[in-house]
Amino acid sequence: MHIPDGYLSPETYIPAYAISIPLFAYGLKKLKKTLNEETLPLLSGLTAFSFLIMMLNIPIPGGTSGHAIGTAVLSLIFNPWVAFISVSLVLLIQALLFGDGGITSWPINSIAMGFIASFIAYYSYKLLSKINKNLALFFAGWSSIVASSFFIAIVLGIQPYIAHDPSGKPLFFPFDLKITVPALVFSHMLYFGVAEGIFTVLVIKFLTKNKELLRLAQNET
Amino acid sequence: MKLKVFVIILVLFILLPLGIMTDYSAWGEWETEFFQKVLGFVPEGIKNAIHIEAPFPDYTLKGFNPIVSYYISGLIGVVLIFGFFYLLKLWISNER
Numbered sequence: 001m002h003i004p005d006g007y008l009s010p011e012t013y014i015p016a017y018a019i020s021i022p023l024f025a026y027g028l029k030k031l032k033k034t035l036n037e038e039t040l041p042l043l044s045g046l047t048a049f050s051f052l053i054m055m056l057n058i059p060i061p062g063g064t065s066g067h068a069i070g071t072a073v074l075s076l077i078f079n080p081w082v083a084f085i086s087v088s089l090v091l092l093i094q095a096l097l098f099g100d101g102g103i104t105s106w107p108i109n110s111i112a113m114g115f116i117a118s119f120i121a122y123y124s125y126k127l128l129s130k131i132n133k134n135l136a137l138f139f140a141g142w143s144s145i146v147a148s149s150f151f152i153a154i155v156l157g158i159q160p161y162i163a164h165d166p167s168g169k170p171l172f173f174p175f176d177l178k179i180t181v182p183a184l185v186f187s188h189m190l191y192f193g194v195a196e197g198i199f200t201v202l203v204i205k206f207l208t209k210n211k212e213l214l215r216l217a218q219n220e221t
Numbered sequence: 222m223k224l225k226v227f228v229i230i231l232v233l234f235i236l237l238p239l240g241i242m243t244d245y246s247a248w249g250e251w252e253t254e255f256f257q258k259v260l261g262f263v264p265e266g267i268k269n270a271i272h273i274e275a276p277f278p279d280y281t282l283k284g285f286n287p288i289v290s291y292y293i294s295g296l297i298g299v300v301l302i303f304g305f306f307y308l309l310k311l312w313i314s315n316e317r
Contacts, residue, residue, distance in 0.1 A: 002250060006270025032313050044306040048299045052233040055280065055295060059243035066247055067240070093301055098294060099275030120284035145276065156249060163266065172266035173249075174256065183248050207225050 001066065001152050001184070002094065002101030003109055007173040009163035012155060020107035023115060024088065030081035036193045040080075046074050047086040053199060054090065068196040069113050069148070072121035072141040073203045077215045083118035084110070110220045112151045117144040121200075125216060134201060140201030142193040149188035153180040230299065237295050238288045241280075 008016075035043060050070030055063045074083035076115030088110035094100040101109050121144035128136035160170040208216070246252075256263045280294035281287065 001247065004250060004270070005272065006267040007249070009266065032309070035310050035313060037310075040306055041223045042226055042312050044303045045223070045230055046301045047306070048230050049226070049233065051298045051302060052230065052237065053238055055291070056233070056240040057243055057245075057247070059245045063245050064248040065243045065245040089302065089305060090298075091296055095275075096273065097275055097277055097301075098280050099273065099278040100280070102270070103273050104271055127316065131317060141316060152249075165265070169262070170264050172264055174260055174264050180249070187248065206229065207222055 001109070001113060001149060002091070003105035003152065003156065004092075005102030007102070007106050007156065007159070008105050008108060009159060011105075011162050012159070016107040016111065020111060023111075024085065027081045027088075028084040030079065031085045034078055034082050043078065043082070043086065046070070046077060047090060049203070050074060050087055051090045051093070054094070058191065058195060058208075060187060062187075064187065066187060066192040068141075068192060068199050069117060069145055070146075070196075070199065070203075071113060071117035072125075072144045072196065072200045073122040075118035075126055075144070076137075076140060076200075076204060077207065080115075080118035081121045081125045083121075084114040087114035087118070108152070108155055112146075112148040112155075116151050117148040120144045120147040129216070134205075137201045137204055138162065138197035140197075142189075144198035145196040146185065146188045146193045149184045149192075150181070153177070153184040156180045234292075234295055234299070237291050241287055241291055 050073075053068045053070045055067070057067050059065045069087065071083050071087050074086050088106075089111050091101055091106060091113065095103050095106055095109075121140040122137035124143045125136045125140040128139055154177065156173045157175065157180035160176045163171040165171060204216070223241060253263050258266060277290075277294055277297070280291050282290040282293055285293065
């Protein structure tokens with residue numbers, strides 16, 4: 001899901017930078033409020049968790065691979081804004097140091113795996129925790145990565161429509177929505193979403209006691 | 222909770238080599254040759270993409286075997302993350 005440089009047209013990444021700058025600014029403000037002596041180890045630790053879990057590539061049938069992202073855990077333990085900033089930091093380190101994901105595409109990747117994933121996780125949990133807490137945790141993880149793959153599929157899939165030469169040859173990402181949506185969204189529904197869901201349940205159950213679990217997703221957004 | 226998060230990191234860290242067991246690349250994260258093979262051409266924007274010279278491309282370090290490279294890459298990332306939050310915290314406490 002890490003879009004590399006060269007896949008997105010400037011018509012996509014310039015507005016994405018413009019939209020993400022105020023989001024980063026607001027998120028950073030929220031993060032500064034959350035960060036103190038007490039939360040420092042846990043926040044650093046869970047951000048490291050997100051970084052490491054993205055390194056655990058899972059092969060799937062069809063010859064591709066993918067990974068979980070860890071955003072839902074950060075979002076539920078802290079809050080979605082903090083998760084957004086933390087995961088964006090992970091994506092920036094990956095882009096600059098390891099060539100994993102591009103720098104022009106960084107805002108899109110951050111909006112997908114950071115912003116969208118954290119808010120979907122947060123509200124999924126909020127909605128479903130009244131019914132069953134474990135189910136809610138699993139679904140928060142599952143839905144967060146599926147929503148983020150859907151967003152990436154849309155952004156990639158519109159490239160051939162918005163950027164092509166006069167003969168219709170695509171200038172950037174060449175496959176349209178009919179290909180990107182099934183390829184990305186189905187693989188996340190079937191495999192990586194399940195992995196994300198399981199990791200979310202395991203990590204949060206391991207980290208929190210039942211009483212604390214009741215307070216999840218009640219942090220202010 | 223603090224101790225437990227370090228347990229999680231440690232377990233994941235030990236398991237890191239599992240992440241390079243597969244040769245399959247992620248969907249939509251292909252080398253340029255892929256487009257040449259599938260489409261018969263490489264789209265202009267992809268051919269002329271901004272190229273950031275990453276010091277450790279694909280989590281590899283020159284001269285190290287893949288597993289050691291992957292461990293070192295993981296360590297570098299984790300250290301940078303802890304460093305970032307530590308510095309941010311220092312900056313906040315100075316502000317207050």
